[in-house]
Amino acid sequence: MPSSTAHVATDRPERYIKQLVSHLGNKATTELSSDGRGTVTLRHGGCVLAPAGDHLRLIATAADTEALAGVQDVVTRHLLRFATREELRVEWTAPLRGDDMQIIDPVVEDYVLTHCTPADELLRDLVNATREATGDAAGMQISHDEGALLTMLVRMIGARRAIEVGVFTGYSALCIARALPADGLLLACDVSEEWTSIALPYWRRAGVADRVDLRIGPALDTLRALPAEPAFDFAFIDADKVNYPAYYEEIVPRLTTGGLIVLDNVFQGGRVFDPAFQEDNQVAMRRMNEIVLGDDRVESVMLPVRDGVTLVRKR
C-alpha cells in the first residue's frame, strides 16, 4: 500500500485542515482531533493532515499508486482552492511502500551511533565473535546505541530483577546485566543452546555471569511458570514477534509499579505502517502496538531508535 508525503509551507496550517475536513465531510469520512490533526478517508485511500509549525504535513495512503494519485489530487485541489491569500506549493514525494521506507536517515543514524558512550572492548569482541560464529544471523544482534539505551534505562530506574526474552549471543543481556546491582538477577530466556553458549564467556569476562539465570526453552513456558506476582523491574522483549502480545501479557502482572518493558522491532522495517503487509510477524506487531496504546495499566512512548523501540512503564 503506497504512501507519500508533502510538506506545505504556510503560517496557517490549522485553518486549512479545518476547512478541508469540514468541506470534504460531505463526501468522505473526516475527523478533526483536539490537537488540530485532520483525517480524510476516501473510498480507496486517505490522507492525514497535521499542523507542523510553519508547515502543513500531508500523509496520503492508498490501495495502489493510481488511487494514491487520486487522493493527492483531491487534497491538493481543495487546498489550492482555499488558499486565496497565499500561493501554496503542494509537492508530493514519490510513492513509497512500507519496506522501502528509510526510517532513519543514514547521516543521523551514523551520528547517533558515534555520539553515545562508545562500546568497550568486551562488547566489540562479542560483536566480532557473533559475526564469525553466526554469519547472517548476526543481524539479529541489537545495535550499540540500543544497548547503551538499555544499560541507561536499567540504571535510571534502579532495576534489581530483570527479564530478557530473546538472548541470541548475549549482547543485550550483557548491557542489562552490567547495569544491575551485584545481587541483581537477569532471567534470560531463549530456545537456542547453540547461540546462547556463545554468550557465556563474555558474561563471565564482564563479571556478571552469576546474575544471569539462563533458561533454555520456549519463553512463554518459562514466563508462565513464574509466580504471578510483581517481582521484576525491567523486561526486554526481542524474540519471535508473533508471541510479543503473549509475552507482554505474562510480563505486565509480574512487573513492579514503575517497572519498565522495552519492546524491540516495533516498526518491522516500516512494514507495520503499511497495511499491505499481512505476514504473521507484521500483524502481531501491529496488534502489540495497539494493545500497549489501549492498556490503562501502563504509559508508553515509541522511539524511532533503529527498528523502533517502545518503552512501556507500569503505572
Ligand SMILES: C[S@@+](CC[C@H](N)C(=O)[O-])C[C@H]1O[C@@H](n2cnc3c(N)ncnc32)[C@H](O)[C@@H]1O
Ligand atoms: C533478535 S534475536 C535476540 C537478539 C538479542 N537480544 C541480542 O541483543 O543479541 C531473537 C532470539 O529469540 C530467540 N527465540 C525465538 N523464538 C523463541 C521462543 N519461542 N522462546 C525463546 N526464545 C526464542 C531466538 O533463538 C533468538 O536468539
